[in-house]
Amino acid sequence: MSIDTETARRVAKLARIKVDDTALPALAQEFSAIMGFIEQLNEVDVDGVEPMTSVTPQRLKRREDVVTDGSQQEAVLKNAPDAREGFFAVPKVVE
Amino acid sequence: MSELSKLTIAAARDAMRKGDVTSVELTQACLGEIDKADILGAFVHKTPEIALDMAKAADARKGADAPSMNGIPLGIKDLFCTKGVASQAASGILEGFKPEYESTVTTQLFEAGSVMLGKLNMDEFAMGSSNETSVYGPVVNPWRSDDRELTPGGSSGGSASAVAADLCLAATGTDTGGSIRQPAAFTGITGIKPTYGRVSRWGVVAFASSLDQAGPMTKDVRDAAIMLETMCGHDPKDSTSADLAVPDFEAMLTGDIKGKVIGIPKEYRMDGMPNEIEQLWASGTAMLKDAGAEIRDISLPHTKYALPAYYVIAPAEASSNLARYDGVRFGHRAKMAQGDGITEMYEKTRAEGFGAEVKRRVMVGTYVLSAGFYDAYYNRARKVRTLIKQDFEAVFADGIDAILTPATPSAAFGLGEMADADPIQMYLNDVFTVTVNLAGLPGISVPAGLDKDGLPLGLQLIGRPWEEGDLLNTAYALEQAAGFVAKPNHWW
Numbered sequence: 326m327s328i329d330t331e332t333a334r335r336v337a338k339l340a341r342i343k344v345d346d347t348a349l350p351a352l353a354q355e356f357s358a359i360m361g362f363i364e365q366l367n368e369v370d371v372d373g374v375e376p377m378t379s380v381t382p383q384r385l386k387r388r389e390d391v392v393t394d395g396s397q398q399e400a401v402l403k404n405a406p407d408a409r410e411g412f413f414a415v416p417k418v419v420e
Numbered sequence: 421m422s423e424l425s426k427l428t429i430a431a432a433r434d435a436m437r438k439g440d441v442t443s444v445e446l447t448q449a450c451l452g453e454i455d456k457a458d459i460l461g462a463f464v465h466k467t468p469e470i471a472l473d474m475a476k477a478a479d480a481r482k483g484a485d486a487p488s489m490n491g492i493p494l495g496i497k498d499l500f501c502t503k504g505v506a507s508q509a510a511s512g513i514l515e516g517f518k519p520e521y522e523s524t525v526t527t528q529l530f531e532a533g534s535v536m537l538g539k540l541n542m543d544e545f546a547m548g549s550s551n552e553t554s555v556y557g558p559v560v561n562p563w564r565s566d567d568r569e570l571t572p573g574g575s576s577g578g579s580a581s582a583v584a585a586d587l588c589l590a591a592t593g594t595d596t597g598g599s600i601r602q603p604a605a606f607t608g609i610t611g612i613k614p615t616y617g618r619v620s621r622w623g624v625v626a627f628a629s630s631l632d633q634a635g636p637m638t639k640d641v642r643d644a645a646i647m648l649e650t651m652c653g654h655d656p657k658d659s660t661s662a663d664l665a666v667p668d669f670e671a672m673l674t675g676d677i678k679g680k681v682i683g684i685p686k687e688y689r690m691d692g693m694p695n696e697i698e699q700l701w702a703s704g705t706a707m708l709k710d711a712g713a714e715i716r717d718i719s720l721p722h723t724k725y726a727l728p729a730y731y732v733i734a735p736a737e738a739s740s741n742l743a744r745y746d747g748v749r750f751g752h753r754a755k756m757a758q759g760d761g762i763t764e765m766y767e768k769t770r771a772e773g774f775g776a777e778v779k780r781r782v783m784v785g786t787y788v789l790s791a792g793f794y795d796a797y798y799n800r801a802r803k804v805r806t807l808i809k810q811d812f813e814a815v816f817a818d819g820i821d822a823i824l825t826p827a828t829p830s831a832a833f834g835l836g837e838m839a840d841a842d843p844i845q846m847y848l849n850d851v852f853t854v855t856v857n858l859a860g861l862p863g864i865s866v867p868a869g870l871d872k873d874g875l876p877l878g879l880q881l882i883g884r885p886w887e888e889g890d891l892l893n894t895a896y897a898l899e900q901a902a903g904f905v906a907k908p909n910h911w912w
Contacts, residue, residue: 332787340739340786341746341763342779343771352783355843359784362844365728366800369807376802380616380630380809380860381885385659400520406753413748416762 328356424449425493426586429643430670433488443482443491446589447475447535450493453587454537459912462582464498464556465506465539474535481533488670489650490533495540495582495591500526500634501623502536509625510554511544513773514751523623524655525592525634532650537588541578544775545742546599546627549849550838551577553777561607561832562908565873570832573603573849579637580607584908590638590647594624596631597730598853601865604637605827605878608867608906610899611637612644612892615885616860617662619648620655628737629660631730631857641866641896645669648888664886672889677897678712683820687723688852690829696871697826704824704868704879707901708894718820720811725804726855727847732788732801733858738778739785745773780843809859816884822894825852827865827878852880862888864895867904876906 333353337344344352402408407415424446427435435441451468471493478491501507501519508514522530530536543553550571551559561572562585572581576593580603583591593600595613604611612635619634626632636647649670654663684705689698709715747753747769754768774782788797815823829851838846856863862885865878879898883891 328787333783336783336787336790338767339790340779340783341743341766341770342774342783343764343767344779352780355780356784356787358842358844359731359780360787362847363728363732363788363797363801366725366732366797366804369722369725369800369804371800371803371807374803374806376799377805377809378802379660380805380858381660381662383617383660383662386656386663388656397520401749403520404517404750406747406751415748416756416760416765418762 328353328360422449422453425453425588427589428639429489429492429589429646432492432589436482436491437484437486443475443478443535444472446491447471447493447537450537450588457585457587457912459560460562460581460585461541461557461559462578462585462587463495463538464541464578467505467536467538470505471535471537474530478533478535487532487650488646489529491535492589493535493537494529495537495579495588496526497576497579497592497594498539498542499546499594499625500592501625502526502539506539507625508555509545510542510556511773511778512555512752512775513745513770517751521623524620524657525624525651528650528653540582540591543575543577544778545625545738546575546594546596547738547777547781548574549598549602549846550574550835552835553775555775558835560835562912563607563832563875564908564911565875568834571606571835573606573832575599576603576637580604580609583607583609583637583639585912590636590643592634593637594632594634595857596627596734597857598850600635600637601853601863601878601880602828602849604865605867605876606832608876608904609637609639610641610644610864610866611635612648612864612888613856613862614648614652614888615862617660618886618888619651620653620658620661622655622657626741628734629741630737631734641892641899642670642673644864645673645892667889669889669892672893673896674893675897675900677708677894680713680821680894681819682708682713682715683718683815683823684715685718685720685723685823685825687720688825690851694830697829697877700869700877700879701824701826704898704902707898708824711897711901716820718815718823720815720855722804722807722811723855726808726858727851729801729804729808730850730854730858731784731847732797733805735781735785736789736798737785739782739789742778742782745770805858808855812859812861821884822891823882825880825882827852827880831871831873831875831877856882861885862891864891866895866898866902868898868902869904870906
């Protein structure tokens with residue numbers, strides 16, 4: 326299957342990765358090669374096969390619904406590129 | 421060249437218990453070797469002060485009942501979060517990130533008294549098979565056959581190079597599609613990926629969560645058994661961590677494999693496979709037979725579809741896992757232009773912070789998960805994954821104890837040699853290892869011979885789920901029969 330430049334642009338947008346217009350054709354070509362490789366999966370008869378959800382047959386453990394952690398504001402913000410007054414700071418998101 | 425840094429974990433442990441050597445001496449020897457080996461590019465964040473403090477603490481605790489890993493100097497892959505020490509997953513997007521917490525694996529190793537020498541280079545976010553996608557630059561394999569610099573493999577390339585060059589006694593690695601076993605094979609060392617769920621993933625930067633497992637990279641099988649035991653165990657902080665007892669793996673190394681049934685899968689005989697790999701595989705088979713194992717031809721019919729299924733599932737999970745790198749909570753944030761909003765901030769940050777291979781995989785993952793394609797790609801790949809696992813279940817049900825395959829389709833190749841190849845060519849490096857991740861099984865790479873140019877080649881053994889002890893014992897028998905003792909010439 327061939328991926329066109331417009332699809333490459335849309336995928337980059339969905340992935341929130343800026344790609345310059347000039348780089349889109351090469352990207353589309355790479356996607357096409359990878360998707361071509363993946364197309365082999367269409368040869369497999371998967372009728373009635375369950376998609377795998379867990380590779381080991383384990384039930385997720387349950388635990389008491391209690392607070393086990395918290396009150397670590399300083400540690401949580403320590404690595405933030407921009408932290409102010411105890412919050413992560415980002416550009417304005419509400420008009 | 422220090423003799424101390426060449427020791428195995430077992431030899432160093434025994435020498436420390438006897439009082440013949442201290443952890444400080446071992447650690448200083450390793451630190452000296454590390455400083456002389458910058459050209460290999462293996463250690464990217466050195467932590468000599470932390471190392472010496474840890475070594476002193478280990479020496480204070482030593483004695484006959486100190487844990488096996490007490491005082492053992494290790495390299496730690498950059499993918500593991502280590503408190504207060506740079507943990508970047510070899511990515512520009514985590515530039516400057518110093519975790520406020522310690523991964524479960526490193527916590528367990530350090531509580532057992534191990535010493536951290538520093539952080540090891542790798543492919544960015546563990547995505548790669550040659551250690552060329554790292555923001556720090558490539559790692560060089562200590563093995564060489566001519567003037568070319570060779571790859572140590574990837575993604576745990578720094579770990580492999582550091583252990584092979586005797587910069588540390590052992591190292592941690594992680595394996596999503598072969599990232600422990602392929603570099604181990606390329607550098608003549610031992611590496612085991614345990615059963616999915618054996619080792620906690622907590623605090624290990626996530627690539628593809630349903631495939632990622634950490635494991636040891638060591639100088640021999642005994643060391644793999646010792647170190648793996650310390651890394652294993654149930655962790656409430658990882659919901660997929662198995663609540664199972666961890667056996668004494670070292671005690672299971674008897675070398676007796678009489679009556680074990682070893683499967684040889686016909687689908688692993690690939691077109692165009694180098695003759696040397698074929699011969700190595702045949703001689704490994706003969707060795708196990710001589711050791712008393714029964715050899716049986718088996719079929720794993722969906723093998724061919726493992727790589728394409730992997731290249732749907734792993735990028736899909738990566739696109740989700742890597743969504744967290746948005747310039748808000750940690751790491752790099754791009755400089756913004758006038759009028760830029762939060763979307764531009766995300767897009768510029770991720771464009772600047774991620775390397776080409778990571779971007780490619782995140783976008784492929786985004787595509788296969790996007791509306792209209794989810795069923796055709798992602799769900800189909802998960803169904804194929806079920807079939808791949810059923811292939812293994814069927815042969816184990818028929819009485820197969822372990823499966824022998826080549827570890828890699830070739831010996832180490834030159835750095836830069838694959839630069840112009842399409843991405844699929846690089847992906848083919850994982851053709852023998854990726855099935856094991858998809859099926860969640862334990863797999864180990866054991867050095868078994870040299871090619872015509874004198875470069876190491878490895879064989880892979882695949883075991884039943886949770887039976888790492890039995891697998892390690894079969895690997896131990898193979899190691900003894902193969903008698904691999906070659907070391908790279910010291911040129912660095």
